[in-house]
Amino acid sequence: MLKDSLPSYQGPLPNDLNVAPDFEVTQIITFIDLNLEEFIPYYQKVKDSGKENRISDLLINHLQICKNEQNGFLPYDFRKNPTQVESDKETDIGVFVMDRARKPLPIIEFEAKRFSTTSKYKEYVSGVRGGIERFKRGHHSSHLLVCGMFGYVQSHTCSHWITKVNEFLTELSTSNIDTTIDWSNPSENLVSISNSTYVEKLSSKTLRNKPLKEMQLWHYFLDLTS
Template identity: 30%
Template sequence: MLADRVENISNGALSDGVEIDASVKAVIEFIDTHFSDFSKKVKGEISASEKALTDKLCKYFNRVAGSYPFYFHHENVEDHSSGKSPQIDIGTLSREEQITIGDKNYNEFDSFFSIEAKRLPTPGQNREREYLIGHDKANGGIERFKKGIHGKGLRYSAIIGYVQKEDFDFWFLQINDWIEELIRTSKGEWIADDKLTKRGVQTDKQLTKFESDNIRVPVKSGTDKIKLFHFWISLVDDT
């Protein structure tokens, strides 16, 4: 089983007071280990499209994931029973035919840890808040996880941020300010736990990490949440 095979790969706590399944922990630690090196390969690509960057990221992850018991798939279909299914930017799949995480079974075609990607800033008119919410449809990064469009049934997923302008502190404050506004205006669909909190001490100028406990909508209970891990890399060439 995948969970048994990752014990020698994954170790240590990722978040105080939170026990994360070994299979999910291994994926998060894989991203922690390799994402910074990827940022060096795309440094200076401040106008590259989200699709192009994510295509490169998925190929890079698969190249360095040789010994890991999982692999990554670009534009992974969320619902194989629907011809109009949404696609997550990167799905994470076991190399085995079936795994169990928590109380749920995943077959060989299911993503057990889904990854969405967004540019910061998102280019285009009325798209400045797309890391969070869409302008006239539900295409915001966090929004899609909250509504189950992405990561339905998952307890953990991730959002990649490609910073192409400004710096990490700017976007951390800006996004949390936007969430504060949504808390005031959304009638309970956004709460304080939706805000980003820093994860660990930042020692790498290329990479910063956050997490958020996002309540599902429509709201059924205060415990119906998905935990998101946010990984941001800077593409701004500051040399």
């Protein structure tokens, strides 16, 4: 049969010393880095709503199209709102490996937040809907050590909101009164990695409450103002 002749995905074996443990996650981040800039003109062409969930729908569709345009070589599936094993709170985007031999759990997840004149920018960080806080408390991605966030910038500039987020993180590091969560580590602040016409990529590290381990977060601020 035709499908028997098609190449199947062979993921790195657990004891393969020639492959880094985070090989697949690194491959996904690289894929996003290469294709995210093209999302903005695509979004401006097809957008029908400025709602956060709808933007995530279009972003997932764009990444799936990019994957298919590369002959589907990457064995990854971008999905919306993957369920959490130990929480009833869902992330916005999860990435799965299409492999029958593995349990269907996302190997990296992304939370998304809007930045506009009507949104609450502090929710990118903390609060009941706080993006970073949900990772810290283990409500999101408790089985993962690397995840990410998308910031949908709908007013001002990416730099404006990045500064606001970092100022708020600095404020939390010195004035937080919630003893159940720690914001004191300077590594919580977003550090610039790269920038292009529409996308700013940043990085931070956060100490998670559950389990008590450091988590790497990749941040992508997307300029959707044009």
